[in-house]
Amino acid sequence: MNRRLAQGYQGDSRDPEHPETTAVVALGANLGDRAATIDEALRDLGRMPLTTEVRAAAPIESVAVTVDGPDADAPGYLNTVALVTTRLAPSVLLGYLHAIEARHGRERRERWGDRTLDLDLIAYGEVRSSDPGLLLPHPRAAERDFVLGPWLVVDPDAVLPGVGRVDALLENLSGGGS
Ligand SMILES: Nc1ncnc2c1ncn2[C@@H]1O[C@H](COP(=O)(O)OP(=O)(O)OP(=O)(O)O)[C@@H](O)[C@H]1O
Numbered sequence: 479m480n481r482r483l484a485q486g487y488q489g490d491s492r493d494p495e496h497p498e499t500t501a502v503v504a505l506g507a508n509l510g511d512r513a514a515t516i517d518e519a520l521r522d523l524g525r526m527p528l529t530t531e532v533r534a535a536a537p538i539e540s541v542a543v544t545v546d547g548p549d550a551d552a553p554g555y556l557n558t559v560a561l562v563t564t565r566l567a568p569s570v571l572l573g574y575l576h577a578i579e580a581r582h583g584r585e586r587r588e589r590w591g592d593r594t595l596d597l598d599l600i601a602y603g604e605v606r607s608s609d610p611g612l613l614l615p616h617p618r619a620a621e622r623d624f625v626l627g628p629w630l631v632v633d634p635d636a637v638l639p640g641v642g643r644v645d646a647l648l649e650n651l652s653g654g655g656s
Pocket residue numbers: 586589590591596597598599600610611612613614615616617618
């Protein structure tokens with residue numbers, strides 16, 4: 479992994495040398511006023527320092543995927559994906575994502591449990607990281623139609639680094655997400 483890139487230049491989020499990069503952020507919500515939460519979270523992303531643009535797809539409805547598979551009885555999700563133009567280093571950006579989740583009442587309980595807001599960093603340019611605290615690209619993105627679908631809407635030529643074109647990945651999914 480490129481640890482220096484993933485962690486930023488010794489944590490200095492305002493290093494003017496850090497290049498502008500497109501980060502792909504997935505948003506999901508299945509508790510509370512989901513649409514309002516997603517809307518506000520997108521605005522929060524736009525207010526991050528060193529961030530010049532946030533472009534998101536219209537949110538889609540999706541069935542909750544739990545550790546036991548899709549669960550139509552669980553509260554449904556609203557999902558979207560935002561392309562974020564930023565000079566924040568990846569780990570600094572992840573810190574902001576966690577802060578935005580917390581601001582919207584995210585509680586970390588069981589894995590893949592219901593949540594007011596989930597923000598995942600799907601990709602950060604071409605950066606690859608095997609640090610468990612920040613895996614890049616996100617290791618489950620290719621299996622998630624609720625990520626690939628909205629991503630394709632904002633970027634029809636999107637590529638999941640090291641994996642392949644998003645349109646092909648979406649086509650390969652036979653109907654279900656995970
Ligand atoms: N690319 C990434 N984006 C977001 N979190 C990540 C990433 N890579 C590793 N993590 C780590 O994963 C931990 C758990 O994240 P989170 O609670 O959002 O998982 P989850 O949404 O329940 O599951 P999933 O990761 O499958 O979406 C976080 O503390 C974070 O440090």
